[in-house]
Amino acid sequence: MGRLNLGRARDPCKVRSNGTNLVSSSSGEATETETAYNTSIADGRRLTSGSSSGGSSNPSKAMRMATSLISKEKYAEALAQLETEVAADPKNADAWNLTGFASRKLGDYSRSEKAYDTALAINPKHARALAYKGELYLTLMNLACAEEMLSRLNANCSFNCNELKALR
DSSP: OOOOOOOOOOOTTOBOTTSOBSSOOSOSSOOHHHHHHHHHHTTSTTSSTTOOSSSOSSOOHHHHHHHHHHHTTOHHHHHHHHHHHHHHOTTOHHHHHHHHHHHHHTTOHHHHHHHHHHHHHHOTTOHHHHHHHHHHHHHTTOHHHHHHHHHHHHHHOOTTOHHHHHHO
16 A cells, blocks of 8 residues: 655745745736835835844944945845844844845845744744745745735734835
8 A cells, every 4th residue: 555645845935945936926017016015115214223123222333334235235245244243143133134135135035035034033023024025925926925924914013013004
């Protein structure tokens, strides 16, 4: 008698090492919602301010430098500062979130996802990590996984949450 293969199903929201997604939307065009989301979230203006995220309320020099570099779209330089920060403070969810943001902007989607996952392991309610991970999925045209991040953000975001407003 043959054995039933109960191997682990692949997570449809995981990014493959080549930067593609296991699930894609049927259309290659961005929807109006995706365009609004891309414009409002990914511009980098709200990278760390107001976050109750597991990071320090008094950011280190490396974090200040990384935030400044990201605002100037110098993502590779920002990653060098962020590597210094996470080496010094591996539980800094803000640093992991910014690592995900900068990596995504550089097109390293696998590294981006790992960084967002680390930020969310430290603080499962990290609004910016949830929003930016949703942005990663939108970049990869994976609407189902982006909607999952929106649902988590909706469940965890309190009144007057900018990240949630931007997604709606």
